[in-house]
Each structure stands twice: as C-alpha cells, then as structure tokens.
Amino acid sequence: MKNYESSALRNVAVVGHGDVGKTSLVAAFLYNTGMINRLGRVDDGTAATDFNEDEVERQISINAAAAYCEHADHKINILDAPGYANFIHEAKAALRVVDGALIGVCGVAGVEVITERVFRYCREFELPRAFWINKLDRDNSSFERVIEAINEAFDRRAVAVQLPIGVEKDFCGVVDLIGMRAFVYKGDGSPEFSEEEIPADLRDKAQEAHTVLVEMIAENDEELMERYFEAGELSAEEMTSGLRAAVLRRELFPVYCCSATHNIGATQIVGGILRFMPSPLELGEVKGSDPESGEQRAIAASPEASFSAYVFKTVIDPFAGRISMFRIYSGRLKSDSTVQNATRGASERIGNLLVLQGREHEQVRELAAGDIGAVAKLRGTHTGDTLCSPSEKIVFEPVTFPEPVIAYALEPKSRGDEEKVSGALAKLQEEDLMLRSERDPQTKELLVRGTGQLHIEVVVERLENKFGCEVILHQPKVPYRETVTANSDVRARHKKQSGGRGQFAECAIKLEPLGRGEGYEFVDKIFGGSIPQQYRPAVDKGIQEASAKGVLAGYPVVDFKVVLYDGKDHPVDSSEMAFKIAGSLAFKEAARGAGPALLEPIMDVEITVPDENTGDVMGDLNGRRGRVQGMNPGAGGTVVRAQVPMAEMLTYSPDLTSMTGGRGSYTMGFSRYEIVPAHLAGKIIEQVKQDREEEKK
Numbered sequence: 251m252k253n254y255e256s257s258a259l260r261n262v263a264v265v266g267h268g269d270v271g272k273t274s275l276v277a278a279f280l281y282n283t284g285m286i287n288r289l290g291r292v293d294d295g296t297a298a299t300d301f302n303e304d305e306v307e308r309q310i311s312i313n314a315a316a317a318y319c320e321h322a323d324h325k326i327n328i329l330d331a332p333g334y335a336n337f338i339h340e341a342k343a344a345l346r347v348v349d350g351a352l353i354g355v356c357g358v359a360g361v362e363v364i365t366e367r368v369f370r371y372c373r374e375f376e377l378p379r380a381f382w383i384n385k386l387d388r389d390n391s392s393f394e395r396v397i398e399a400i401n402e403a404f405d406r407r408a409v410a411v412q413l414p415i416g417v418e419k420d421f422c423g424v425v426d427l428i429g430m431r432a433f434v435y436k437g438d439g440s441p442e443f444s445e446e447e448i449p450a451d452l453r454d455k456a457q458e459a460h461t462v463l464v465e466m467i468a469e470n471d472e473e474l475m476e477r478y479f480e481a482g483e484l485s486a487e488e489m490t491s492g493l494r495a496a497v498l499r500r501e502l503f504p505v506y507c508c509s510a511t512h513n514i515g516a517t518q519i520v521g522g523i524l525r526f527m528p529s530p531l532e533l534g535e536v537k538g539s540d541p542e543s544g545e546q547r548a549i550a551a552s553p554e555a556s557f558s559a560y561v562f563k564t565v566i567d568p569f570a571g572r573i574s575m576f577r578i579y580s581g582r583l584k585s586d587s588t589v590q591n592a593t594r595g596a597s598e599r600i601g602n603l604l605v606l607q608g609r610e611h612e613q614v615r616e617l618a619a620g621d622i623g624a625v626a627k628l629r630g631t632h633t634g635d636t637l638c639s640p641s642e643k644i645v646f647e648p649v650t651f652p653e654p655v656i657a658y659a660l661e662p663k664s665r666g667d668e669e670k671v672s673g674a675l676a677k678l679q680e681e682d683l684m685l686r687s688e689r690d691p692q693t694k695e696l697l698v699r700g701t702g703q704l705h706i707e708v709v710v711e712r713l714e715n716k717f718g719c720e721v722i723l724h725q726p727k728v729p730y731r732e733t734v735t736a737n738s739d740v741r742a743r744h745k746k747q748s749g750g751r752g753q754f755a756e757c758a759i760k761l762e763p764l765g766r767g768e769g770y771e772f773v774d775k776i777f778g779g780s781i782p783q784q785y786r787p788a789v790d791k792g793i794q795e796a797s798a799k800g801v802l803a804g805y806p807v808v809d810f811k812v813v814l815y816d817g818k819d820h821p822v823d824s825s826e827m828a829f830k831i832a833g834s835l836a837f838k839e840a841a842r843g844a845g846p847a848l849l850e851p852i853m854d855v856e857i858t859v860p861d862e863n864t865g866d867v868m869g870d871l872n873g874r875r876g877r878v879q880g881m882n883p884g885a886g887g888t889v890v891r892a893q894v895p896m897a898e899m900l901t902y903s904p905d906l907t908s909m910t911g912g913r914g915s916y917t918m919g920f921s922r923y924e925i926v927p928a929h930l931a932g933k934i935i936e937q938v939k940q941d942r943e944e945e946k947k
Contacts, residue, residue: 251320251605251612251614253614253615253616253617253618254324254325254618254621255553255618256529256530256531256551256552256553256618256619256620256621257529257531258323258324258325258529259324259325259326259327259529259530259618259620259621260324260325260326260327260349260350260523260524260527260528260529261326261327261329261347261348261349261350261530261577261620261622262326262327262328262329262348262349262350262351262352262523262527263314263328263329263331263341263344263345263348263350263351263352264276264328264329264330264331264351264352264354265331265333265341265344265345265351265352265353265354265368265371265372266333266353266354266355266364266365266368267333267354267355267356267359267362267363267364267365268310268311268332268333268334268335268364269310269333269356270333270354270355270356270362270365270384270385271354271356271384271385271510271511272311272330272331272333272354273292273297273299273300273311273330274291274292274297274384274510274511275352275354275382275384275508275510275516275519276297276298276299276317276328276330277289277290277291277292277297277298277299277510278441278510278513278516279317279319279326279328279516279519279520280298280317280319280607281441281513282441282513282516282517282520283319283320283321283520284320285317285318285319285320285607286298289439289513291511292309293309295309298315298317298607298608298609299311299315299316299317299330299608300315300330301315301608301609303711303715304708304711304712304715310332310334311330311331311332311333311334311337312332312337312340312708313332313337313340313565313681314329314330314331314332314340314341314343314344314563315329315330315606315608316328316329316330316575316606316607316608316622316624317330317606317607317608318605318606318607318622319520321520321524322524324524325621326520326523326524327348327621327622329344329347329348329622331344331345331368333354333364333368334364334704335363335364335701335702335912335915336700336701336702336703336704336705336708337701337705338364338367338368338701339651339683339684339701341368341371342371342649342651343562343563343633343649343683344562344563345368345371345372345375345377346375346560346562346649347560347562347577347622348377348577349377349378349527349528349529349530349532349533349620350377350378350379350380350523350527350528351368351372351377351378351379351380352379352380352381352382352519352523353365353368353369353372353379353380353381353382354381354382354384355381355382355383355384355396355399355400356383356384356385356396357383357384357385357386357388357391357392357393357396357507358385358388358389358390358391360395360396360399361396361399361400361402361403362913363858363860363887363913363914363915365403366403367915369403369404376500377500378497378498378500378526378527378528379500379503380497380503380504380505380506380522380526380527381400381408381503381504381505381506382505382506382507382508382515382519383396383397383505383506383507383508384508384509384510385509385510386414386418386421386507386508386509386514387418387419387421387509387512387514388418389418389419390418391417391418391421393410393413393414393507397410397505400503400505404503407501407502407503408502408503408505409462409463409466409502409503409504409505410427410459410462410463410504410505410507411426411427411428411463411493411504411505411506411522412424412425412426412427412505412506412507412515412518413425413427413452413455413456413459413507414507415432415434415449415452421509421514422434422435422437422514423435423443423514423515424506424507424508424514424515424518425448425452425456426518427456427459427460427463428460428463428486428489428490428493429486430448430456430460431445431446431447431448432445432446432447432448432449432452433445433446433515433517433518434446435512435513435514435515437512437514439511439512439513440513441513441516441517443517463489463493464478464483464484464489465478466496466502467484467489467492467493467496467502468484468492470492470495470496470499470501470502471492471495471496474488474492490525493526494525494526497526497527498528498532504522504526506518506519506522529620530551530579530619530620530621531551531552531619531620533551533579534550534551535548535549535550535551536548536549536550536551536558536579536580536646538558538636538644538645538646538647539644539645539647540643540644540645541592541593541595541643541644541645542643547644549579549580549642549644550580551579551580551619551620552580552581552619553580553581553582553618553619553620554581555580555581555619556580556581556638556639556641556642557578557580557581557582557583557589557637557638557639558578558579558580558581558636558637558638558639558644558646559576559577559578559579559583559589559636559637559638560576560577560579560634560635560636560637560646561574561575561576561631561632561633561634561635561636561637562575562576562577562633562634562649563575563633563681564632564633564680564681565681566677566678566680566681566716567626568716570626570627571626571627572626572627572628572680573604573624573625573626574624574625574626574628574631574633575606575622575623575624576622576623576624576625576637577620577621577622578617578618578619578620578621578622578623579619579620579646580619581619581639582616582617582618582619583600583603583616583617583623584600584603584615584616585600585601585602585603585613585614585615585616586600586601587599587600588600588640589637589638589639589640590637590638590639590640590643591628591630591631591635591636591637592635592636592637592638592643592644592645593634593635593636593645594630594631594635596629596630597640598628598629598630598631598637599629600625600628601625601626601627602625602626603615603616603617603623603624603625604623604624604625604626605617605621605622605623605624606623606624611624632680633648633680633683634648634649634683635648649683651683651684652917653686653699653917653918653919654684654685654686654699654700654701656699656700656701656702656703656705656706656902656903657697657698657699657700657726658697658698658706658723658724658725658726659693659695659696659697659698659723659724659725659726659727660687660695660696660697660698660710660721660722660723660724661695661696661721661722661723661724662719662720662721662722663720663721663722664720667719667720668696670717670718670719671696671713671719671721672687672696673717674713674716674717674719675687675698675709675713677717678709678712678713682709684700684701684705685698685699685700685705685709686698686699686700687699690726690727690729693726693727693729695724695726695727697726698723702903703903703904706723710723725900725901726900728850728851728896728897728900729805729851729896730803730805730848730849730850730851730926730934731800731805731806731807731808731848731849731850731923732800732801732802732803732805732806732807732808732841732846732847732848732849733763733807733808733809733810733846733847733849733923733925734761734762734763734807734809734810734841734844734845734846734847735763735844735845735846735847735925736763736843736844736845737760737761737762737763737844738760738761738840738841738843738844739758739759739760739761739840740758740759740761740836740839740840740843741756741757741758741816741836742756742757742758742759742832742833742835742836742839743755743756743818743832743835744756744828744829744831744832744835747823751822751823752820752822752823753823753824753825753827753828753831754818754819754820754823754824754828755785755817755818755819755820755824755825755828755829755831755832756817756818756819756832757781757789757814757816757817757829757832757833757836758814758815758816758817758836759789759793759812759813759814759815759833759836759837759840760812760813760815760840761810761811761812761837761840761841761844762810762811762812762813763809763810763811763844764809764810764811765809766809766922766923766924767809767922767923768809769808769809770794770797770808770809770810770811770812771810771811771812772790772793772811772812772814773811773812773813773814774786774814775813775814775815776814776815776816776817780816780817780818780819781814781816781817781818781819781829782819782824784826785819785824785825785826785829786814786829788826788827788829788830788833789814789817789829789830789832789833789836790812790814790833791830791833792829792830792831792832792833792834792835792836792837793812793833793834793836793837795830795834796833796834796835796837796838797810797837797841800841800846801838801841801842801846802846802847802848802931802935803848803934803935803938803939804938804942805848805849807841807846808849808923810844812837812840817829817832847925847926847931848925848926848931848934848935849923849924849925849926850895850896850897850923850924850925850926851895851896851920851921851922851923852893852894852895852896852920852921852922852923852924853893853894853895853896853899853918853919853920853921854891854893854918854919854920854921855876855891855892855893855894855899855916855917855918856889856890856891856916856917856918857889857890857891857892857906857914857915857916858887858888858889858890858914858915858916859887859888859890859906859909859910859913859914860887860888860910860913860914861887861888863887863909863910863913863914864881864887864888864890866909866910867890867906867909867910867914868890870905870909871890871892871894874894874895874898874899874902875894875895875898876892876893876894876895876898877892877893877894878890878891878892879891879892879893887913893921895924896920899918902916903916
C-alpha cells in the first residue's frame, strides 16, 4: 500500500443501533472500492469486520474493527463499531479517534436508543456527522418518516442530500439532490449502476427537496444567502462547498439512503465521505497536557510537527501477541523507531507498523499525521496511553467510561485452574475496558463485572475458546454486613489451667453504635494499670478478629465503638494471646446484647427508559424495595434516579430488557449500607445457616 499524506486521509466511524446494517455497509465500501473480491455478508460469516468466533456465531458486532478503502487517490480509515448496549463502549472509544461519524438509522424502526446515545458521543467529541438510512428495501420502510424522526430527536439540522428511487422492495437507486441526477443499481449486489435522468414521477419531489437543501445551505452562509437571493439558485459547486463548510461546523447533517445488503447507494456514501468529511489537517491543533507539569498544551495536527499518537484499542492475538491500535495526531511514525509512552514515562520500541483490514494486516514503512495504524508487542503500553516524541512530550486525555453495572461470581471447573483463569482475565481486560475482575475480600468469590449478561457470556466464551479455561457462573453473594444498634457493657474472662503455666486475662468493655460509614473505633480508658499497657493492643486485636465474623450470620461487624475501661491480669499466666482471646469473648458477648442488625448495600441506580415504559419501570422498582429519587427527561427517554438494595438488582438487566424491549439501559454505583428489614433479615440469616450446613455435608 502506498503512503498517504494527511490531506488525502479521511477517518470515519460507522455507528448506530444494533442490527442497523453497519457491518454490511462497511463490507459494501470495501467491495465497491476493490479492497475485497466479494461482498461479505454477516449472515454467512464472511463480513470483513466481524471475524471473531463469537461475532460470527451471534451475527452481531462485539468489537470495534478497523478497515480501510482507497478511492479517488484518498484513503478512508473506517472503524466499524458495535451497536448493542452491552458493547457500546467500543463505539465511544472509536469515536474518540475519528474525524467524522456515519450514523446508521433503520428505515423501518427509525431512531432507537443507541442512535441517540452515539449522537451524544458525537456531540461530546464535537464530530461532524452524517446519517444514512438503511433497509429501504424492507416492508414498511419510509425515508421521509425516518428523516422526520431524526430531526425531531436531534433538532432540525438533518437534511436530505438524496432521495430513494422506488419504495420498499422496489427500491433500486438514489437521486443526488446536488447534481440532480439519478443512480440506478441492478439490485444483484454488484457495485455497478447507471447514471440517468431523474424518473418522471420523482422530478417534482426531487425539485422540492433540492430547494429545501439549497435553502438550508444558504441559511448557514451569508455570502451564499446573497447569491441565492440574487440568482434564485446555487450551482452544484456552491452547494458542495457550502454544505461541506456547514458539516464541518456541525451545523448540518447530510442524510443518505441505501440498502447495504443489496449494495444500493454505498458508492455514493463513499463519495460523500470524501466531499463532506474533514481531513485530519482541518483539526488545526490537538489539545493535551504536559506529563510533568500537568499544564494544558496543544500540538499542531500536521505531519511536520513532532510525533504524537493515542492508543485507542488493544487486541490480544494468539499468534502476534498484544496489538496496540492507535491514531496519529501529529508528525510521522516509522518502523523500527523509538517513541515515548508519555502516560507511563517509559520508552517503547516500534517494530513493524501495520494497517488493519479486519482480521488481516499489512506492513507499512511509515504513517503520517491523521492515519490509523497498529503495532505489535509493545511492552508496557495500554489502551488510553499517549505515544509521542521523547523531545516534545504530550498526554492526551483518555476516554472515560461508566463503571460496569452487573457482576457474576466465576468459578473454574477445575480447582487447579485459578491462576490460569486469573491470567486469562487479565489479558481480556486489556482488550475490554468495561471488564473488571476482582476477588471479594469478604465472600472470597472471584467476581467478574461487565455491562450486562450478554457481555459476561461473551467473556466466558472467550475464556474457553481463546485460553482453554472452562468456568461456571453464579449470581454473586451479596456482601452483607452486621452492626449494633444499642449500648452494651460486659466483662469477660479467659482462664485456662492445663498443668504448668496457665492462661489468664480479664477485660471489661463498653460497646456503642457509631454512625453509618464511621467504621471502627477503639478507646483505651484504663487508669491505674488494671491491664498492663503491653496487653491492651492485644484486646483491640481480639475484638477486630471477632468482629470479622459477626454474631448473626458471620458477616463483618461495622460502625461500632469499643471502650476498654477495666480488667485484670496475672503476673505469671497473663499473655498477649490470653488478652486477645478475652477481647474476642468480650466482643461476642457484648454484640449479642447490643441489638445486632443485618446491613445490606444500597445502590444508586440511574435508568434511562422510553417514556411509554416509565410506569412499568417505576412499579418494578417499588417491588424491589426501591426509592425513586427523581425523574428527568433525557435524550433516550426518561431518566429515573432511584436507590435500590443490591440484592434486588442482581437480576435487573434481563428484567429491564424484557420490560422495555431492549431499549432501557441503566448505570449503578454503591451508595451506602442500610439495616435490612427484620422480616427479610430472618430469612437471610436462615438461608446462610442452611448453606453452611450444606457445605459441611
């Protein structure tokens, strides 16, 4: 592949709701520009950017995949991003490193939840964007209805640059509203089309749409507005330049029409990318910070500036090892060079530079500012890191993601595989920024956290397929705590005589409850030396060890204060161990008399639901002992804020999907601990006892 200068590059992400046809459109781009020799299809597992086993099997995109096509002496870098809620973080990471977005909308379903979410990401990254309405060959599809829905959802800046020729199964081509020509396809999946006059039955409609487009372009440019008033029309060249300027200012969003699986309209969208999407040079400069001082700085988005790049994705390849995918923001990068990882303060040796075409890759000698590439086997570089010239360091801000909302306990099928599973999870976490794994210090379970049930299922499949680790999933145990609700005053003695030196220790303590979240406090109020100074820390240690296993169900006791105020020792038989045991006995007796109570974790939950499902979700939250804190309108519907016990949220993901038809989403984070209602606490304690009896058998 030849080297491309920055001015000849375009970087776009293809995003949208799941099953809108993103991967099929990318396949059409590659086929029509001669990058592949057949039109890949998702249904038969031949799509270039869905190549992992789990993607082929499920027929959905799980990872953002890179591809490129060469057309009219330009190179278009394409990131095909997933559209399902469990993997939408991949789309956000992809949008972070491109210069424009193609947002897919289904011609039947219209604007959906993920459509709105990726639009918000585009707005966050200030990206020029265009819409493409797909599946116009399907029954009940409507170009006009969907454009109206787009404008209703995202304000009235989306403007048609094409009209479809034919309706539903008769869809066979597009009318270009700038050049006022028709492009008619054979409909057999081939890229061939004929350029024709606009069909007679569409001429009036096309002229009306052309006038709307001219007026929208003129409204955003005073000079063009004057010309339009003078001549009553704009030339094709004036429309193209005016629309391009408006797209780059994010004032207008062109709308295209297509059928990706039948390869109708894809070639015109490629032409639109070259005409209306910016080159990397048009970024002007890229903002970052100095890694040492933290002060803000910027670097010119030019191949002549010093080198800088952002690593946006890591892939663990069974043969090539770790592959780091990056976007170059300035300067040039050559094979066999040394760069600085400014995020981690270490140097990295660049081996062979790669450009990715789905699963395949090709080696290149050099990449210029604006290009997207990859390199294998970097030692310490991870997703979100900045690579730069050692002489002029800069750090780019990484993408921020919400915390995972669902957790499962993971158990290896073979007891000796614990280390193998932990190592495999560590590698998967390098690839997937929304995957977390940790050992719960209280329950001792290995917890795997992700965005939803589907996400965790994919992780389990990859553990088995890529690393040979077979595991079993369980619902995680709720990390309950215990506390005390009243004061208690006890005196405990530990005395043991077994021949020779015995054991003796006595301590008197007062146990008091503390406020929620205040933890543990130990106060030494002994006067006169009733317990020698060297033994008092042992009493504290005994209390802490005993409190790790409470008196109700064996959960840690929290939020209490112990005052040690009296005791006795023996000049021969007393020891640290004796006083540690006495402290433990005193705490257990005091806790039983201090109104012990079970605590449960309460979660802050924020749920985005379609307006029509708000009532169902509210009723369901009430049934989960949730307390609604408020409701606000959001881009994806209504945002419901509530506080709900964790125990009631363990199975929430599939239930929310069922209630909202997959359109609902939620985030969840820990808030605080609260006392479990008495009638539920009894059931929980009884269940814990039964489980322990079962474990003994």
